[in-house]
Amino acid sequence: MRRIALIIGLLFIGTVPVNAINISHEGTVPVAKPRYISLAPSTTEILFALGLDEEIVGVSSYCNYPLKAKNKERVGTFSRANTEKILSLRPDYIFCTGLEQAPIIAELRRLNLKVYVSDPANMQELFNSIRDMAKITGKVKEAENLIEHMENQIEEISSKVKLIPQEKRQKVFIEIWHDPLTTAGKSSFIDELLTLAGGVNIANDAGKAYSIFSQEEVIKRNPDCIILAYMDKESPQTSVGKRFGWSGISAVKNNRVYNDINPDLLLRPGPRVVEGIKEIYNKLYP
Amino acid sequence: MNPKLRKKIFALFAILIFTVLLGVLKGAVNIPFNKLFLKDNQLILSLRLLRILMGIVAGSGLAVSGIVLQAILRNSLAEPYLLGTSSGAGLGAVIAIIIGVWQIYLPLAAFIGAILSIILVYNLAKQNNKIPEQSLILSGVIVSVALSAIIIFLISISGNEALHGMTWWLWGNLQVYDFNLLFIVSLIVFLGVAAIYIFSQDLNAISTGEEEAIHLGIDIESVKKILILITSLIAASLVCICGIIGFVGLMIPHMMRLVVGPNHKILIPTTCLAAAIFMVACDILSRTLFPPLEIPIGVITAILGAPIFIILLKRSQRIK
Amino acid sequence: MDSLLKINNLSGGYHKETIIKDISLEIKKGDFIGIIGPNSSGKTTLLRLLSRVLIPQKGNIILGGYNIASMGLKEFCQKVAFVAQDTIINFSFSVLEIVLMGRIPHLKRLQLETNQDIQIAQNSLIMTDTVYLKEKRIDELSSGERQRVIIAKALTQEPILLFLDEPTSHLDIGHQIQILDLLKKLNRQNNLTIVMVIHDLNLAGEYCNRLILLNEGKIFKEGASPEVLTYENLEAVYKTVVVVGKSPISSKPHVFLVSRVI
Numbered sequence: 001m002r003r004i005a006l007i008i009g010l011l012f013i014g015t016v017p018v019n020a021i022n023i024s025h026e027g028t029v030p031v032a033k034p035r036y037i038s039l040a041p042s043t044t045e046i047l048f049a050l051g052l053d054e055e056i057v058g059v060s061s062y063c064n065y066p067l068k069a070k071n072k073e074r075v076g077t078f079s080r081a082n083t084e085k086i087l088s089l090r091p092d093y094i095f096c097t098g099l100e101q102a103p104i105i106a107e108l109r110r111l112n113l114k115v116y117v118s119d120p121a122n123m124q125e126l127f128n129s130i131r132d133m134a135k136i137t138g139k140v141k142e143a144e145n146l147i148e149h150m151e152n153q154i155e156e157i158s159s160k161v162k163l164i165p166q167e168k169r170q171k172v173f174i175e176i177w178h179d180p181l182t183t184a185g186k187s188s189f190i191d192e193l194l195t196l197a198g199g200v201n202i203a204n205d206a207g208k209a210y211s212i213f214s215q216e217e218v219i220k221r222n223p224d225c226i227i228l229a230y231m232d233k234e235s236p237q238t239s240v241g242k243r244f245g246w247s248g249i250s251a252v253k254n255n256r257v258y259n260d261i262n263p264d265l266l267l268r269p270g271p272r273v274v275e276g277i278k279e280i281y282n283k284l285y286p
Numbered sequence: 287m288n289p290k291l292r293k294k295i296f297a298l299f300a301i302l303i304f305t306v307l308l309g310v311l312k313g314a315v316n317i318p319f320n321k322l323f324l325k326d327n328q329l330i331l332s333l334r335l336l337r338i339l340m341g342i343v344a345g346s347g348l349a350v351s352g353i354v355l356q357a358i359l360r361n362s363l364a365e366p367y368l369l370g371t372s373s374g375a376g377l378g379a380v381i382a383i384i385i386g387v388w389q390i391y392l393p394l395a396a397f398i399g400a401i402l403s404i405i406l407v408y409n410l411a412k413q414n415n416k417i418p419e420q421s422l423i424l425s426g427v428i429v430s431v432a433l434s435a436i437i438i439f440l441i442s443i444s445g446n447e448a449l450h451g452m453t454w455w456l457w458g459n460l461q462v463y464d465f466n467l468l469f470i471v472s473l474i475v476f477l478g479v480a481a482i483y484i485f486s487q488d489l490n491a492i493s494t495g496e497e498e499a500i501h502l503g504i505d506i507e508s509v510k511k512i513l514i515l516i517t518s519l520i521a522a523s524l525v526c527i528c529g530i531i532g533f534v535g536l537m538i539p540h541m542m543r544l545v546v547g548p549n550h551k552i553l554i555p556t557t558c559l560a561a562a563i564f565m566v567a568c569d570i571l572s573r574t575l576f577p578p579l580e581i582p583i584g585v586i587t588a589i590l591g592a593p594i595f596i597i598l599l600k601r602s603q604r605i606k
Numbered sequence: 607m608d609s610l611l612k613i614n615n616l617s618g619g620y621h622k623e624t625i626i627k628d629i630s631l632e633i634k635k636g637d638f639i640g641i642i643g644p645n646s647s648g649k650t651t652l653l654r655l656l657s658r659v660l661i662p663q664k665g666n667i668i669l670g671g672y673n674i675a676s677m678g679l680k681e682f683c684q685k686v687a688f689v690a691q692d693t694i695i696n697f698s699f700s701v702l703e704i705v706l707m708g709r710i711p712h713l714k715r716l717q718l719e720t721n722q723d724i725q726i727a728q729n730s731l732i733m734t735d736t737v738y739l740k741e742k743r744i745d746e747l748s749s750g751e752r753q754r755v756i757i758a759k760a761l762t763q764e765p766i767l768l769f770l771d772e773p774t775s776h777l778d779i780g781h782q783i784q785i786l787d788l789l790k791k792l793n794r795q796n797n798l799t800i801v802m803v804i805h806d807l808n809l810a811g812e813y814c815n816r817l818i819l820l821n822e823g824k825i826f827k828e829g830a831s832p833e834v835l836t837y838e839n840l841e842a843v844y845k846t847v848v849v850v851g852k853s854p855i856s857s858k859p860h861v862f863l864v865s866r867v868i
Contacts (some may be wrong), residue, residue: 062581075578082578084462088315092439111329112464212442360696370797487715491707500659501688502763503680503711548697 004170015133033173036137039081039096043118044069045229045270046130049140049146057090065264065272083107094135097269120269121209123154146271153274154196154224157281161198170201170284173223173251175209176232176237176267183213190229190266193273197280199225219245225284228259228265234253258283287289299561305566309338312570314577325496327403332459338566340460340468340527345534345565346558347475349542351517352535353550354482358490358495358510360418365519366521369426369514373433374403375525376455388406393502393526400522403429408514415588416507417514458531460569471523479558480519485513486550493548525550533587534561537595544602610635610767610799613655616665618655621861623650624663625824628649633801635766638793641803642819642834643846649803650691651773654799657688657769669767683711684702687765691772693756698743705730708762714746730758734788750781757785761792772801774809782806786813807861811835812853819843835859 002032038044044063047056053068058075073089076082079100086094086108090091098119108115116136120126127147134143172194176182183205184190194201203219204215226249228236237261240250253255261283265276309317317327351366359368374585378399382392407429411421462468483491488509491499499506521535542557568586575581619625633639641649654660656667658674667674669671674682685798687708695704708730709723716780731737736756740746747755753773760768769788774782790813792798804810810817810831817834819826827834840848840861847864 077579080580082314082580084314084330084333084573087333088317088327090326107461107463209585485714487710487713489704490699491710494695494707495690495693495698496706497659497690498693499691500679501657501683502707503678503683505679543697548699548705549703 005049034092035090035093037075037086037091039101042093042268042270046133049271050134050143052137121189126269150274157277164198169198169200170224171202173202173218173226175226175228180212181215182210185209185211189269193277194280197277199284219249222249223251225256232259295556296384296554302559306338309566309570310334312574314573315591323379328478335460336579337460337569340462341565341569342562342584343472343475344524345561346479347520348535349538349557349561350479350482350554351520353539354513354517356539357445357493358513359423370407370429371400371521372525372530373430377433377438384444396526397522398426403433404518414484417510432557455529457584459531460528460583462527471527474523478516481516483554489550525551531587533591537591541595544598608635612668614665616655618660618662619651624736625823626655630824632760635801636797637816638814639801639816640814641818642807642810647820648823649770649820653769653771653803658682680711682731685765687760687763689757689760689770689773692776695744698745701739701742701744704744704755705758708759711763720737727762730761734758767799772803812856813859831859835861
């Protein structure tokens with residue numbers, strides 16, 4: 001009997017939240033300085049690049065660039081942001097990517113929070129994303145400057161690449177992860193970076209953006225270079241070279257396995273992708 | 287009711303109230319008590335209350351389901367997800383994500399998946415309208431393993447990255463935002479537990495043996511079917527709203543049997559209280575150990591539950 | 607004596623097997639019946655058919671004028687109790703809780719036990735000399751004590767018919783006599799009809815007023831002990847040499863086993 005009363009009592013208390021959740025969040029915040037939270041390293045970089053700083057009140061624990069980002073309040077990891085923390089920071093807008101953050105996005109929207117999802121798969125989409133974020137944050141001029149700057153840098157590399165004949169274009173294997181062996185296909189962003197840098201992705205028939213690739217195929221397609229898009233403690237030559245059958249690959253024989261390009265430059269769809277393109281170009285055509 | 291038992295029940299109630307209060311006051315964000323009820327913090331307060339309610343409902347539901355399955359299968363390792371519920375729900379959820387309807391239909395798809403897998407397990411185990419315990423356990427394990435394999439296969443061939451967010455599923459999560467869904471699930475669990483309580487007498491008899499129960503006039507085949515149906519509904523609805531939370535359904539029944547004895551008339555209500563306390567306490571820990579990081583509750587229930595159980599077991603062995 | 611249980615052309619067994627073949631029998635009120643026979647003669651199967659654990663393949667069983675198959679199970683258990691050979695209970699119920707379970711056939715699901723129910727349980731404890739065990743836990747008892755507690759539980763059902771399957775096989779001679787004396791007392795004083803499967807032929811002969819000798823699923827011989835316990839019957843059924851004499855105490859038939867090597 002008492003147990004029943006307890007449960008009924010608690011269900012009754014539970015009706016309080018239902019009204020609270022339906023309250024729009026806007027009315028409670030005086031429109032002073034806008035407050036933004038970024039749940040992904042890429043959107044954090046974009047926000048800072050647009051000239052925002054004080055307005056950014058919360059970031060994820062993975063946001064490490066620029067250095068100022070490290071001093072910001074942490075709201076959770078990349079895949080699991082803490083809702084309570086986010087609410088307590090009273091954001092006007094939340095920026096994040098799609099992919100793993102999809103469940104969190106649904107939850108935040110349910111709480112009537114405004115969420116912008118930036119999930120560009122190529123350069124054009126990245127520019128659109130920057131422009132969208134600029135519109136939201138009122139930094140339209142800064143966005144155009146940023147985009148122009150990025151386009152110039154890309155043009156600089158492209159013009160150099162145009163001078164390289166097709167046959168001399170380096171065949172590259174992009175290794176996203178070693179176990180299972182994962183590579184990036186034609187629809188991935190990093191593939192476009194590689195192409196802009198003048199490389200040829202040996203896995204460009206892999207349909208998906210990221211897929212598990214067969215070791216035999218890598219050996220068969222004999223890439224000129226291998227780029228490891230992750231931090232590896234061992235010297236790349238040894239860790240890759242000691243794989244069975246890989247010692248015969250051009251890239252291994254000619255010591256062209258690279259693990260020293262900062263993966264953040266390659267995998268974060270943000271302003272620094274142009275640096276990534278530069279680094280790839282320097283490795284491919286020294 | 288003997289006075290020692292009365293004291294224990296009173297203590298359980300007191301601890302529950304204390305734990306609930308603690309759950310309201312503590313969280314990833316430190317909010318002093320006097321500021322907690324301000325309009326600004328109302329949303330956070332609501333989120334915490336929802337979690338606590340979910341914890342109470344999930345704890346009671348899982349623990350009581352565990353009691354029932356352990357009694358009718360006469361197997362101490364029986365637990366609520368034994369009959370394929372968790373993998374069926376997981377498969378339903380994965381399919382919903384792949385088709386792309388998961389935003390609205392995830393809980394429903396998970397529920398349907400759970401129910402279908404239970405029906406499959408039941409029909410595999412049936413022999414001439416009777417369900418022998420061994421067959422039921424065996425079918426449950428086989429179906430779970432098979433469905434899990436299908437889930438892993440689907441995840442590996444699908445490029446859908448939303449599936450990565452499914453990891454919360456494997457370790458449980460008490461934060462709910464959909465109050466309507468929570469209400470429906472609470473209702474199912476509440477009615478289910480009440481219905482199970484009505485069968486306390488039968489459960490006592492069945493604990494002494496299946497033939498013994500028949501000799502006391504219990505129609506065990508009907509009782510088994512009804513109880514399996516009810517526990518399946520409870521487990522399925524809980525899985526689809528808060529994922530898989532292990533340990534609670536397996537160990538809390540054993541713990542409570544050591545504390546209040548095996549008489550189901552007392553065991554069932556006291557287990558509800560104890561399981562509620564345990565879940566809310568684990569939830570508080572999951573939120574406050576390393577803020578803003580939230581440790582999945584299934585991890586906490588396992589780490590916390592094992593030593594508590596060992597202590598109780600040692601104490602009872604010493605008494606013997 | 608009136609007829610209590612009529613068994614008509616009963617056949618039954620497990621799955622498609624037929625172990626009991628076409629048995630007809632009448633049990634009268636106040637009988638103390640011993641079912642004896644070799645190991646695979648179907649003694650336990652017969653008991654299971656009579657207590658509704660197994661469903662007959664052919665034939666029927668009439669209790670007090672009603673076919674037991676059409677009775678409600680609880681109604682049936684208000685009249686008929688069963689003591690199994692060896693009951694191991696893995697949960698630590700107290701002895702009193704176990705004995706009180708005997709009232710379940712008389713109680714509705716949510717009904718609580720009344721003082722009268724507790725009194726009946728108490729009486730059963732007194733009758734089986736287990737009052738001193740009342741607060742102990744069932745999984746702490748010796749097998750002899752446990753057996754007496756299970757019998758107390760059966761008595762708490764206040765049955766008119768009691769089935770027992772090898773009630774003395776795990777007991778020492780002191781406890782064997784204690785249990786059988788108790789059963790005899792209940793049979794005489796309370797007019798409790800008892801049907802007992804027992805493998806000890808001499809104890810069967812001492813205590814039972816009727817014996818049923820089963821062989822290969824059929825009744826080989828049925829009647830008072832001097833009629834059934836003859837060397838011709840026993841040698842035919844058990845396929846071993848015996849000599850049947852008389853007990854110096856009770857003058858009832860006593861079976862002596864004959865070794866082939868000594």
